[in-house]
Amino acid sequence: MKYVVIGVDGSPASMQAIQVGLSLAASLGARAAFVHFSPLAEEAYRENPQDGPSQQRVEEVDPVLRQAAEAARACGVPAELMLQESDDIAAELAGTAEGLEADLVVVGNRGRGEFADVVLGSVSHELLRMSTVPVVVVHAGVTKS
Numbered sequence: 001m002k003y004v005v006i007g008v009d010g011s012p013a014s015m016q017a018i019q020v021g022l023s024l025a026a027s028l029g030a031r032a033a034f035v036h037f038s039p040l041a042e043e044a045y046r047e048n049p050q051d052g053p054s055q056q057r058v059e060e061v062d063p064v065l066r067q068a069a070e071a072a073r074a075c076g077v078p079a080e081l082m083l084q085e086s087d088d089i090a091a092e093l094a095g096t097a098e099g100l101e102a103d104l105v106v107v108g109n110r111g112r113g114e115f116a117d118v119v120l121g122s123v124s125h126e127l128l129r130m131s132t133v134p135v136v137v138v139h140a141g142v143t144k145s
Contacts, residue, residue: 002030003102013108013140021106032079090126
């Protein structure tokens with residue numbers, strides 16, 4: 001099964017990444033795997049810590065993933081929702097993509113600037129460095145073609 005992993009965080013660039021990722025998934029005949037790193041994961045896993053939350057529970061708890069799932073349904077692209085916690089988002093995204101044998105990873109870039117990226121770090125830059133799967137970085141303001 002083909003996958004396009006789409007990292008989401010609710011930012012404008014992330015919302016653009018959802019659209020670009022869904023367009024690419026549709027053209028590849030792939031499923032979308034939306035991944036959001038949030039403290040909400042603890043709440044979602046509380047009910048079923050062994051197997052994890054159902055897709056419905058993730059949508060109830062996480063508005064970012066709910067919006068991504070709605071976009072996928074509107075495009076007719078099958079989607080999976082993954083709500084996780086991590087201090088190393090880039091490594092976790094790379095690992096998720098590798099584990100799913102994904103064809104592509106799509107993430108947004110907040111565009112804080114080079115200096116801020118050096119000081120604060122950048123998930124997209126780190127992901128480009130460590131991913132074994134091709135990565136598409138979408139900047140806020142990019143329109144779907």
